[in-house]
Amino acid sequence: MVIETKKERRYILFALIVLGVYLSPLFILQENAHIRVHDNLDSNLAWYKVLARSGEMFGSVNAVIPQIINGQLSRNAFGTEYSVIVWLYAFFPTMIAYGLSQALTRVAAFFGMYLLLKDHFMPEPKWLSIKVGASLAFALTPFWPSGMLSTLGMPLALWAFLNIRKHEDTWKDYLVLTLLPLYASIVLGFFFFLSAMVIFWLWDVACGRGWNLRFLFGISYMSGIFMLVEYRLVYSFLFSSAPNSRDEYFHAHLPFWRSVRLFVKNYLVGHTHVMTVHTLIILPATFMAIYIVYQKKLWEQEKLFVFLFGLNIVLSLWYAFWFYQGWLPLTKMFHFLDTFNFARYHFLRPMVIYSSFALSLKIIALHGFDGVKIAKLMVVAQIVFLGLLNDEIVYREKPTVKEFFAQDLFTEVKDYIGLKPEQYRVASIGIHPAISQYNGFYTIDTYNNFYPLSYKHQFRKIIDKELAKNKTIEKYYDKWGGRCYLFTAQLGKRYMIKKDSKRHLKNLELNTEVFKEMGGRFIFSAIPIDNARQNKLLLEKVFVSKNAAWKIYLYKAM
Structure with missing residues (x-):
């Protein structure tokens, strides 16, 4: 990454200071901090410690964790030993590991989104404040902690793939594709991202842009790295024949109108594992921008924004209707449709929503009444709002980490x-x-x-x-x-x-x-x-x- 101007350096430094302030309670309070309980304190943080103590960090694919359910819990249920987060908790006290994980994820999320906007979506230098502001807002979202870069790393991966697609790739792009699998999960984000990249490649082929083997190689390369890192998951999926608890997970149970209601809820509010906090500020901004596009007939000029606006709707529809009971005939024929959660394509939404937020602010600044001022106020308001959703504030009525354990x-x-x-x-x-x-x-x-x-x-x-x-x-x-x-x-x-x-x-x-x-x-x-x-x-x-x-x-x- 090349920082071109002093102004850009100042803006980025300011964003990093904001991130530092946001993260500071974790390092200052440590065990006296308040953090998320659901799918965090009640599970993952204990799992990392159990795994570190078990002596099975590098256990075979047939190894078990003796401490849990009489040694019937497979070592594979605790994921790969080639994930950095596992080693953070092995080497550091719980809250130091937690703080370092949060810092690593949020810094990577900021630079990933900033590079994506700067090099591909909004290359004009005059939009610097919007690009930095939207990237900072994206990095402040209350992501699911043990998801690591599974969702917040997607902009960085997309930046690398777009460089490769345009044949402007360097060693940095392949370094990104190599390192991200070490701090992300394929089932919690990147399966859906990579399959979306395959669809993107096929679209290029269908539109007559050629086979672009370099782009296809990049997708295959990152998929291969994930398969190596997640070898335990691959083994369990392909070779484990014994019935497991996921065999009684039935997702297709909602009637049509309940699915419609779930779509509306997901579109307006989001999901606990990919919280985007977009309802109060980002949603009105995108509606304002789409109205400007409609009114001024900017469909061709702003086709990227229009595409992202539509994709956001489609992802919420897919999520909601994955639970529609109309899937039942297929799930009875193909059992893997129950055991693998394909609804998680909506995990692409944080990247989609914050990219479209940046683009909508640009449209408002260009075409709206007093647009520049409104755009800047909106991005600042979103950052402040996310700051008020710091765990130390949101979970202040919950037990501290020390009180919990x-x-x-x-x-x-x-x-x-x-x-x-x-x-x-x-x-x-x-x-x-x-x-x-x-x-x-x-x-x-x-x-x-x-x-x-x-x-x-x-x-x-x-x-x-x-x-x-x-x-x-x-x-x-x-x-x-x-x-x-x-x-x-x-x-x-x-x-x-x-x-x-x-x-x-x-x-x-x-x-x-x-x-x-x-x-x-x-x-x-x-x-x-x-x-x-x-x-x-x-x-x-x-x-x-x-x-x-x-x-x-x-x-x-x-």
């Missing part, structure tokens, strides 16, 4: 039990199993979406009567089952019961015999169980700590 509290529990953790198994009620796993306990419950189907069915026998009393959790477990939890009809899908709760579990009906058959010996309950003896459970002790968000009622299976 509650290491002091669980050390007390471990010391009280007095046995080596591998000598017994535990399960949790009212808190995530990831907490126990993070603290070194061996658990029969877990949150994973790839484990033996036979285990899911066996575990169900423990909670069979509870599921029968609550259709919501029954459907949640049977039609998905990623959360293999001790669900109760009373708590439903609430598994963060804090220590100040006044709740009691009443009329609990667990099959304790099956619990013990599966190796279960202790239950960590966040609230007291009034009919513990009827469930053949004995309250051993209650644990509480000022540094923990939870109170633990330790029950022993009799």
Whole structure:
């Protein structure tokens, strides 16, 4: 990357300072910081630590993780050892690793979007402030942390591919295509990006632009690198014949009008794993721009913007209607349509939305009344709005990382039990199993979406009567089952019961015999169980700590 002017350097330096300020709570507060719980604290952060301790970092494709579900969880379920994020958590304390991961992702996202806009979408120097502003906004989006560059790395990859397509490629482009697979996931973004590139290449061929073998080689090269990095996933997909929990994931269940409603919601608001925060500012900007294009007949002049505007709609439609029940005949014929989530083409939307945002600001600046001022106000407003969505603000009512994992509290529990953790198994009620796993306990419950189907069915026998009393959790477990939890009809899908709760579990009906058959010996309950003896459970002790968000009622299976 060549920074051409002092003004450009100042703008980029300012953007990096903003990113630094945004990230600063993670490094200043560390374990006292507030961060996302869903698909983050409740899962991935614990998984990285479990993997690092397991001794199976480089385990074979047939290796298992002993600490979870009696050694029936495949090592492959924790992904590749050739991902940088795995090593961050192996080498650094949790919050240092988390902060470094956030910084790496956001800086790469900023420069990727800036290069894409600068070299391909908006090459005119006069749009510098819009290009830097839109790129900074893109880098500030509240992306799913363990997704790494799976979505936020797409602009950088597209920049490299467009260079190759135009035969203006250098070693830098191939370096990008080589390094991105080391910090991104193919199933969480780049399968959909690369297949979109194949469609792009085919479109070029159909339009008479030639076969462009260099472009095709670039796509094949990056796909090959991903296949090597993600060899565990490839092995599991191609050679694993044993039924797993994903075999009971059924996506095609929505009637037509529910799918329409989901389309509207996704288009206007977005999705938790690819949060774009586009509703209040970006959406009006794109509507203003498309109105200007329509009014002034700028279809040919602004065809890239029009294409992105339409693509955004198509991606939301695809996402919503992937869950339409009309797919059922096909899913019965082709089982992989259920086990692989093709709805994730909408993971392209962050790149599409923020690229179209930059282009819409350019259109407004060129053709709108007092357009330059409005465009600058909009990009500043979006940056400020995203800044206010910092995790430390959004999750301030949630437990801190220290309070969530509650290491002091669980050390007390471990010391009280007095046995080596591998000598017994535990399960949790009212808190995530990831907490126990993070603290070194061996658990029969877990949150994973790839484990033996036979285990899911066996575990169900423990909670069979509870599921029968609550259709919501029954459907949640049977039609998905990623959360293999001790669900109760009373708590439903609430598994963060804090220590100040006044709740009691009443009329609990667990099959304790099956619990013990599966190796279960202790239950960590966040609230007291009034009919513990009827469930053949004995309250051993209650644990509480000022540094923990939870109170633990330790029950022993009799």
